[in-house]
Amino acid sequence: MYLTASETRVIRLLLEGCSDHETATSVGLSIHTVRSHYYSAAKRVGARSRAHLAAIVIRRNLLGGLGLSDDHLVPAARTSQRRTDPLNGPPTGEPTAAAGKGNDAQEPD
Numbered sequence: 001m002y003l004t005a006s007e008t009r010v011i012r013l014l015l016e017g018c019s020d021h022e023t024a025t026s027v028g029l030s031i032h033t034v035r036s037h038y039y040s041a042a043k044r045v046g047a048r049s050r051a052h053l054a055a056i057v058i059r060r061n062l063l064g065g066l067g068l069s070d071d072h073l074v075p076a077a078r079t080s081q082r083r084t085d086p087l088n089g090p091p092t093g094e095p096t097a098a099a100g101k102g103n104d105a106q107e108p109d
Contacts, residue, residue: 010037010038011037015058
């Protein structure tokens with residue numbers, strides 16, 4: 001199984017997170033042609049979506065040494081471990097400004 005040079009170029013940019021517009025501008029093609037390359041590559045490898053296409057390309061190493069750093073493939077791996085709680089706001093594991101203040105409980109005598 002192989003990918004054409006044009007499919008390879010647009011898939012590399014897909015893996016870097018480029019939009020269709022950014023990809024088209026970068027390689028000098030129309031957005032329609034970029035989408036056509038995604039479609040033909042997906043059909044060729046049996047992918048059902050772009051995410052599936054990216055997974056297959058990476059898993060099977062179809063680009064022959066991606067030449068991408070981990071920053072492009074796994075950007076979340078280099079971020080802080082703290083995550084914001086969507087319901088309560090501040091990052092989990094971090095005390096709020098009001099924590100420990102105004103506590104009505106009295107210490108035992």
